[in-house]
Amino acid sequence: MQRDYFKIEKNSGDFPYYAGDPQKLTIVQWLSLVLVLLAQFWIMSTATLSFLPKGIATALMDIFLVGVPMGLLWWFTKHAIGALFKPLKWRDTLTIIKYVLLMVVIGLGSTIALNLIGQTTNGDVAGDQVTGLVGYLAVFLDNILSLFWEELISLIPLLAMMAGLKALGVSRKISIILSTIVTSILFGALHLPSYQWNVPMVFTSIVFLRLILDVLYLKTKNIWLTYVTHLLYDSFFFALPLIFGLIFKH
Template structure:
């Protein structure tokens, strides 16, 4: 059964982690997911991403716009349930407390600072491409502009599931060869690199922009989950970040109109 297991602090935890529970899945069977199980889960993550890209071409208006991100969310979660038991996906989701809300707000501000700093660096050093999602929100009208915020929230949850499962899968592999602390750092970097690489089409295959711009941001977004073991917290930061960007784009679009 792949559930969070309580562990005492044996020095393998970072000081900022909640020590009443460990990260889920990575410790292997029977407490987590086996190596074979991880291969299946990570394959499902890749399939979910391809399905998202394909279905977005078909469903991009009205309430049908929720179909691609919902599939993006459900495919890996159903796979985790099939591999590790029906309750296994719940290990990613915990109730939100006041401290969690504070962490969301803190990392939203931190992520905004990192985005501005690295965004300024990229603009100064490289030719950059605009994120078409902002343009789509700005150009949308009526109900589609409102619904686009809902579509994005579901997709951002899917992006958190995508990234966190890659992180935990890498951690499961790396802890076979090294201690937990360096494995956790390296696994976070692996997940951030993969996250940046899958965004290459978004930025017109601008490798420098994707790597320099998104890896630091993704590491900041991953930290709330590592601290709290709660995907709602990292998703909350991600949603606030992107909604702020989309909101500014929508406001600019209204002024231009």
């Protein structure tokens, strides 16, 4: 392991694209990807597609969110988009479970702490609207693509910032630390509208949860692991109203 690598990166290699493995993206290409993702966030926040049935509108928006940046990345990397993914192995299951449990502890802990100091903990709009099994399944199906896009809107800016810092001569470790902190804060900020601008909750929960997922990515260099972990974590919390409803109903 090279001196400029962290210990947890053992056997995971280097990050894709930012340093030329297997294909180096230019700063202009990185900026294009980041700007496209931010433009998509604005479109998602403002477009309603009210002329379509809700399920179809949601599906079309999810396909648009994932398809456009993935298509651009496919083009920019000369079709070497596979470097973003690694095959999942059975031993990855334990890693995913560990990180999901860690995120659950932090998520519940931050909620309890905020309530103890008198802060409101209003949740995600999508989570608040979960009513019954059908509602939960609808949210879960939406999350399958939307949470993958959330991984893209976090990890692509992270790699882009690392590429920019590398071009400026900043060491690899410092680049990783700075990029992880900045993009985690950006990720939290993008969640503010969904959480009714609840700054304390977003910056004591969402930002720290994103940091955990970024550490998992640092360790594995595999977007599949961060995506599955993210999906399972959100699925657990969105299921809580359904579970509590069943418990208190009986």
